[in-house]
Amino acid sequence: MLLLVIIIISLILAVVFFMRQDKFGKAPRGSRLEIIKNSQNYKNGQFQNLSNTPALTEGVTYTAVLKEFIFTKKERKTPVIPLPTVKTDLKNLDPNIDVLVWFGHSSYYMQIDGKKILVDPVLNGTASPVSFTTKAFIGTHIYTANDIPEIDILFITHDHWDHLDFLAVKQLKPKIKKIVCSLGVGEHLEHWKFDMSIIHELDWYDKAELGDGFVTHATPARHFSGRTFKRNQSLWNSYVLITPTSQIFIGGDSGYDSHFREIGKRFGPFDLAILENGQYDKSWKYIHMMPEEVLQAAVDLGAERLIPVHSSKFSLSNHAWDEPLERISKNKHRFNLTLVTPIIGEPVLLKNKDQQFTEWWKTVG
Numbered sequence: 364m365l366l367l368v369i370i371i372i373s374l375i376l377a378v379v380f381f382m383r384q385d386k387f388g389k390a391p392r393g394s395r396l397e398i399i400k401n402s403q404n405y406k407n408g409q410f411q412n413l414s415n416t417p418a419l420t421e422g423v424t425y426t427a428v429l430k431e432f433i434f435t436k437k438e439r440k441t442p443v444i445p446l447p448t449v450k451t452d453l454k455n456l457d458p459n460i461d462v463l464v465w466f467g468h469s470s471y472y473m474q475i476d477g478k479k480i481l482v483d484p485v486l487n488g489t490a491s492p493v494s495f496t497t498k499a500f501i502g503t504h505i506y507t508a509n510d511i512p513e514i515d516i517l518f519i520t521h522d523h524w525d526h527l528d529f530l531a532v533k534q535l536k537p538k539i540k541k542i543v544c545s546l547g548v549g550e551h552l553e554h555w556k557f558d559m560s561i562i563h564e565l566d567w568y569d570k571a572e573l574g575d576g577f578v579t580h581a582t583p584a585r586h587f588s589g590r591t592f593k594r595n596q597s598l599w600n601s602y603v604l605i606t607p608t609s610q611i612f613i614g615g616d617s618g619y620d621s622h623f624r625e626i627g628k629r630f631g632p633f634d635l636a637i638l639e640n641g642q643y644d645k646s647w648k649y650i651h652m653m654p655e656e657v658l659q660a661a662v663d664l665g666a667e668r669l670i671p672v673h674s675s676k677f678s679l680s681n682h683a684w685d686e687p688l689e690r691i692s693k694n695k696h697r698f699n700l701t702l703v704t705p706i707i708g709e710p711v712l713l714k715n716k717d718q719q720f721t722e723w724w725k726t727v728g
Contacts, residue, residue, distance in 0.1 A: 383642035386492060386529035388522065388551030390596045395564075397552055401567050401600075402546060410547070411504060412585050416649045424647045431646075431681065439683040442727050445502025446675060449708035454512045461609070465705055467503045467512055467676030469526055469639065470618070475713060476606045478515040478577060482527040482528040482613055482637075484535065486511075488684050490525035490677045493592075498523070501686065503676045503707055508534035511619045516573055520545040521599035521614030522551060529555070542578055543571060547597025565600065576607035582626045583619035586650050603630045609713065616637040616673065619656035620650045623663035631665030635703075635713065641674030641687035651680075654690035658698045668716065669699045675707065675724070685724040692703070725726055 386626060391399050399405050404413075418429065451464050453472055461475045468490070473480040508531055516540050517529055527548070532539075542552065542562045549564035559671040563571040565581035572578055577726035580603040588597045602613040603626065612626070613631045627633075638660055643651040652660060654671070661669040672689040680716045683689075688704060704720045705711050712718050 380564075385555065387590050388529070389554040390591075390593065391547045391550045394688065395547070404567055404598065406655075410588070410598050411595075412587075413583055413622055414585065414618075418587065418647065418650065420646050420648050425649070427439075428646050435681070437681045437683075439685070440678045440681065442500055442684050444727060446500055446727060447706045448502060448505050448721055449706060449710075450505055451512055451708050451710050455507075456710075462711070463637075463670070463672070463711040463713055465672065465707060465711070466506045467499070467546075467707045468641075468674070469520075470506075470510070470671065471637070473611075475611075476608055477575065478606070479512055480516045480518065480604075481511065481521055481535075481539075482518045483615075484517070484531045485528040486512070486531040487528055490528075490679070492524060493609040493720055497677055497679065499676050500678075506707060507629050509723055511535060511538060511539070511605070513538045515540050516577070517542045518579075518602055518604075518613055519548055519642075520584070520601065520626055521545055521586065522548050522590050522597050523588065523616070524590065525679065526616070527551070528592075531538075541573060542687075543573075543581075543602065545581070545598040545600040547588070549599070551590075566598065567600070577607040579603060580605075580630065582630075583622040584615050585620045585622065586616045586618065601626070603633075605630075609634045612636040612666060614637075614660075614672075616651065617660075617684045619652045619660055623660040627664040633664055635668045635670065636661045636664050636666035637670045637672055639673035639692055640671030642679040643670075643682065643687070644680045654687055655694050657691060658694055658700070661700050662698050666700055668703050670703045670705070672709065685727065687726045688722075 404410050421436045432671045465471045470485050471484045473484050486507050488499045546566045549562055581600045582694045584599050584601045586599040587594050589597050601615045606610045610633050615637050639659050640654055640657045643653050671691050707721045
């Protein structure tokens, strides 16, 4: 019995010391915490969604979810061969071309109206605090911080490990001119020694003027946050990005709800919506969208074109790796919008609405 107690205490101490590493960030405190407490989206000690949002679907237990992950074999969760990619030289793109380059999952680079923009960069081959878990699919880890040019605006939607890569933002730090992040995420960045004067830390429906005709509005999402066991101490945002010539919706992670329609009414229509499509499951239907809901959300927003992201790099759910793209492409005919499906690294020409894309996932298996 004494030996068991010693083992348990040792494990607890090991976890405590492990989680004191810088990469876990810090929970909001001091003046930032006081600002958070005054947010209408913060109640009972944590941020809340606009609608009641259970972490799990009714009738589902954490035990059942864990059992399914461990004991239920799922076919084709990862591709059997390397995914096709294109290595676009971001540093030498024609500055007069408006372009988006997807890095897989929810990371992407945009060059638009003379600004260089980066969203949720995860660039170190894993989406976990433990490097040997949640590893990128073979062939998808082709962009690193060394490939990224100077960044005028970095957007961070929320602090989950598959959206906020500590090592990547530290490596990119000398290149970043401005940061737009969710309320509370600034505490992580301050802990990581970022200059707070360059950071716009936004609550839902806050606005930030970014210079040269660029404006962003933080908008709601239906999700959650947290880099440790304690959830929802920082907010989870989507963003409306207004440039001199375009209007773009940066979706972040979100379950489907009426907020898409409200954002569309306030800010739409959009030239482009970038929405998460992947890592969903029937057991957590409120915090991630099914592919058919992604299409409906784009319609609610009034989007002309849709780029589905949050797939093709990490396996965070039980569906086949290509199911999100397969389902959304099969159902797109029911919706009045253009679906844009680049391979990783392929330039999407933001002003060329006739650009064609292949169903590249069908060639992988």
